[in-house]
Amino acid sequence: MRAKQAxxxxxxxxxxxVHTSYGAVRAVAGVxxxxxxGETLGLVGExxxxxxxxxxxxxxxxxxxxGEIVYDGQxxxxxxxxxxxxxxxxxxxxxxxxxSSLSPRLRVSYLxxxxxVINKIPQxxxxxxxxxxxxxxxxxxxxxxxxxxLSGGQARRVGIAxxxxxxPEFLVADEPTSGLxxxxxxxILNTMKELGSRLGLTYLVITHNLNVVGYIADRIxxxxxGKLAEIGSAGDVLDSPAHPYTRALIAAVSEPRAxxxxxxxxxxxxxxxxxxxxxxxxxHPRCPYAEERCRVDEPRLEAVSPGHTVAxxxxxxxxxxxxxxxxxxxxxxxxxxxxxx
Numbered sequence: 567m568r569a570k571q572a573x574x575x576x577x578x579x580x581x582x583x584v585h586t587s588y589g590a591v592r593a594v595a596g597v598x599x600x601x602x603x604g605e606t607l608g609l610v611g612e613x614x615x616x617x618x619x620x621x622x623x624x625x626x627x628x629x630x631x632x633g634e635i636v637y638d639g640q641x642x643x644x645x646x647x648x649x650x651x652x653x654x655x656x657x658x659x660x661x662x663x664x665x666s667s668l669s670p671r672l673r674v675s676y677l678x679x680x681x682x683v684i685n686k687i688p689q690x691x692x693x694x695x696x697x698x699x700x701x702x703x704x705x706x707x708x709x710x711x712x713x714x715x716l717s718g719g720q721a722r723r724v725g726i727a728x729x730x731x732x733x734p735e736f737l738v739a740d741e742p743t744s745g746l747x748x749x750x751x752x753x754i755l756n757t758m759k760e761l762g763s764r765l766g767l768t769y770l771v772i773t774h775n776l777n778v779v780g781y782i783a784d785r786i787x788x789x790x791x792g793k794l795a796e797i798g799s800a801g802d803v804l805d806s807p808a809h810p811y812t813r814a815l816i817a818a819v820s821e822p823r824a825x826x827x828x829x830x831x832x833x834x835x836x837x838x839x840x841x842x843x844x845x846x847x848x849x850h851p852r853c854p855y856a857e858e859r860c861r862v863d864e865p866r867l868e869a870v871s872p873g874h875t876v877a878x879x880x881x882x883x884x885x886x887x888x889x890x891x892x893x894x895x896x897x898x899x900x901x902x903x904x905x906x907x
Contacts, residue, residue: 576602578736578768579624584633586616586623591841593619595792596633598867601736606762606769608779608800610815611789614837617772618662620789621738624770625659626650637736655685658729662741664721668713674699674724675709681731691733698727703757719750723757730761738770743778755782776819780804785873788812791848792840794867798874807888808870808881810853847879855880 579601586594593616601607609617622628624635626642635643642653661667668677675695682692696706702723713721722742729737742758743751759782762769773779779786779800786803788796788811796809807813814833834852838844844851850860859879867875870885878884 578603578638579770580634580636581624582634582636584620584623584635585631586619586628587631588619591839592631592843593792593840594623594630595840595843597789597792597794599787599794599797601768601770603735603768604762604766605784606771606782608783608786609770609772609789610774610776610779610786612774612837614791614840615789616792616840617789618740621659621740621770621772625657625738626653627659651685655732656734657736657738658732658734660722660725660729660737660739660742662744664718664725665713667725668721668728670713672712673709674711674713674716677713677724678709678728678731681728685732687732693731693733698731701730701761702727703753717750718746719753722746722750722754726754726757726761730765735766736768736770738772740772741775742771742773743775744773751778758782776804776815788815791837791843793848794877795849796874796876796878797867798870802871802874806870806874806885808874808876808885809849809878810855810884811849812876813884813888847877855884 577600579599581597581599584594584597585592595616597620609621611617619628623630626645630643633643634641637653637657645653672680678695678698681687693701695709699706699708704720704723704727708716708720708724713724716724739758743754746754755778758769761767769782771779771782783800785798786796786800787794788803788809790811796803796807796812803812804816807816811833818833834854838848838851844861845864846862847853847856847860847865850856853860857880863879865877865879867877868881870876870881
């Protein structure tokens, strides 16, 4: 998949100043983001960065406190009743833990038919169970099994098949390879890529694994403590990171080359609580580049190059250091996960 040039008609999802809170905790704190039709956007960050809350807000499993979510030209932020049910046929979520999202008392065949019953879909508009299983490369014999009889990879595939049942155009995948061994993770990513091309899907992939986004994503958005730190094409973000946090994430999984200077950049401490975020730049307590203005003034997203933006006061210094240190992008997914094109 290739990154696309943004055009108004290409935009499927647009977020404008979205805020989501859990009581006193603001997990998403003013996010502006666009997803283009047919692209895969990787949303990365540490646990606690707000990425899963943002994804659940987009699919309306969690309500936005402020802001707009525009889907295919329509503000969906306040949809209710039948309008919301129609929207959810077009947007589906692949959950991180397939076993918890699949009832253990129901066979796979029932689980795959259940979305049709809930949404009262006529028989003529349904995939058969065999067709859904074939889409995700499972044999028809899996239809009679219960979730606990499936391997982790098989259960994940059933979750994908269930998400595809209503013929959505937008899939949100939360940590799609979490808990899987290397071969199963590779197979899941290849299946997702193939389905994306065949069915014209748009993906939002939430992960902390830069190997995953480096393989599957057209663009990458880096999130830290409820805000976006950097957004750009996968090539720009991985090869020329402009935010210290992005650089640190890449360095943490990169393999240093013997003939090049070490590019490792430690991230000091733990991610702060969103209940009481730092003033100024939220990353400044952990940032080796932090200056006084970073502690006081909150940076806004600004252009590094066309399609590549960053929220950092000193991004030019960071980007120059990344280049001079020959910072390596994460190990190629083909070698680290055993993937094929």
